[in-house]
Amino acid sequence: MLEKSPAPEASRRALLLAGAAGLATASLVSLSSANEERAGANEEAVALVKQLTGKTPTESERVHLMMPRSFPNGYTVPLDLAIDSPMTESDYVRYVRVIAPRNPLIEVGTFHFVPQRSQPRVSTRIRLAEPQYVLAVAEMNDGTLLLAKAWVEVATNGCA
Amino acid sequence: MAAPKPRVQLPSAATKGEVFQVKAIIGHQMETGLRKDAEGNVIPRKIIHKFVCRYNRVEVFVADLHEAMAANPYLEFYLRATESGRLEFIWEEDGGATYLLLHELMVA
Numbered sequence: 001m002l003e004k005s006p007a008p009e010a011s012r013r014a015l016l017l018a019g020a021a022g023l024a025t026a027s028l029v030s031l032s033s034a035n036e037e038r039a040g041a042n043e044e045a046v047a048l049v050k051q052l053t054g055k056t057p058t059e060s061e062r063v064h065l066m067m068p069r070s071f072p073n074g075y076t077v078p079l080d081l082a083i084d085s086p087m088t089e090s091d092y093v094r095y096v097r098v099i100a101p102r103n104p105l106i107e108v109g110t111f112h113f114v115p116q117r118s119q120p121r122v123s124t125r126i127r128l129a130e131p132q133y134v135l136a137v138a139e140m141n142d143g144t145l146l147l148a149k150a151w152v153e154v155a156t157n158g159c160a
Numbered sequence: 161m162a163a164p165k166p167r168v169q170l171p172s173a174a175t176k177g178e179v180f181q182v183k184a185i186i187g188h189q190m191e192t193g194l195r196k197d198a199e200g201n202v203i204p205r206k207i208i209h210k211f212v213c214r215y216n217r218v219e220v221f222v223a224d225l226h227e228a229m230a231a232n233p234y235l236e237f238y239l240r241a242t243e244s245g246r247l248e249f250i251w252e253e254d255g256g257a258t259y260l261l262l263h264e265l266m267v268a
Contacts, residue, residue, distance in 0.1 A: 076230040100228050104194055107226040111237075117220040119179060119238035125230040127192075159194060159228070 041133050045149050048101055049137050057137055057145035063096070065136040065148040074158030076125045079108075083120035083138050083146070087113065093120040094139045102132035104159055115141075127158035164188045164208070166259045168249050173266040174241035182221075184211065185234045186251050186259060192227040208233055210252040215265075216245035241267045 042059060049057045066080040085093045092115040098108035111122045120138070128134070131153040138146045166186040174180045186208060193205025205227065213221040221237050244267045251259040 103228050105192065105227045108228040109226055110224040112222040112224075114218075114220050117215065117218070117240055117242070119240075121238050122223070123234075123236035125234050127228050127230050158230070159192065 041149065044101075045133060045135050045147060048099070049135065049145065049147060052099070053137070053145065055143070055145050057147035060138075060146035060148065063136055063138050063146045063148035065134065065150045067134055067150040067152050069151060070153035070155070072155045074128045074130075074154035074156040077128050077152060077154060077158070078123070079126050079134070080123045081111070081121065081136055085120050085140070087115045087118075087120060089115050090141070092141045094141060096120070096122070096136055096138040098126070099135040099137070100126065100128055100132060101135065103127070103129045108134075128152060128154045129157050129159040130154065164251070164253070164259055166249065166251055166261050168261050168263060170247070170263060170265075172264070173268065176241060176243070176267050178241045179238050180241055181236065181238055182213065182247075183234070183236050184213075184249055185232060187232050188251075188253075190227070190229055190231045190233060194227070206254050208251050208253050210250075211235060212248075212250045212252075213237070213239070214248040214250075215239065216243065217248075241265065243267050 046057060062084040064082045067077065071077050079098070081096055083093045083096060085091060093113050095110050095112040097110040099106050100108050108126050109124065113120050133149040133151050136148045140146065164186050169183040171180050188208050190208065191203055191206045193202065195203045197203055207225065207227060209225055211223040211225060212219060220239055223235055225233055245265060247263045247265055249261040
């Protein structure tokens with residue numbers, strides 16, 4: 001078997017390695033600023049809910065707000081919501097309220113459930129005016145508020 | 161404009177305790193009150209602002225809807241089959257009009 005000359009391969013490997021290192025540094029930098037952005041967005045979301053309800057919500061993984069990260073049509077963006085809860089008389093979701101903070105009118109809808117009768121799940125379609133974090137606030141039977149948010153990049157203004 | 165047409169899709173039979181899916185939709189512009197006509201006048205808001213599902217007269221799922229809901233509002237939700245009976249689906253429009261659909265469910 002023919003041996004390839006090491007020089008070009010080494011230099012190509014070196015180039016690739018250097019490129020990869022450069023990329024890694026760049027992504028580390030963008031990751032930390034992305035984390036900062038997300039922390040800022042969390043604070044904004046919590047502050048908005050506090051303003052609307054008078055109560056402070058907790059960001060919770062029990063609330064699953066599933067929306068596309070990017071979507072072409074702002075007039076009808078799909079939204080799937082599910083909250084982890086047994087829906088027993090001692091542990092259930094009263095309602096979940098959806099807010100679109102960057103829309104001209106920020107309220108989307110409030111969905112009410114009944115223990116033992118309905119699941120804390122709903123799917124629907126909403127209008128978004130511009131890219132934003134859509135918020136879902138669930139009120140539990142004990143009054144606590146659980147919050148989730150989803151970033152949606154819409155390409156058209158669905159409120160025009 | 162033609163009267164808004166509501167439609168529902170759900171099973172006609174279920175086993176007791178089972179969770180079943182309901183899909184409900186109504187053809188409606190959901191006019192937000194933010195748009196203007198050709199002359200520049202604001203088109204007044206007119207939306208379906210409430211949807212109620214009753215199961216043998218008991219409210220089991222209610223939705224308050226606002227302007228940010230898409231036109232032809234679509235709702236998919238999940239109910240537990242507790243007993244045979246009638247499901248009522250009511251859509252309430254700004255101005256007081258209501259639209260109703262009934263559905264019989266057999267639960268064994």
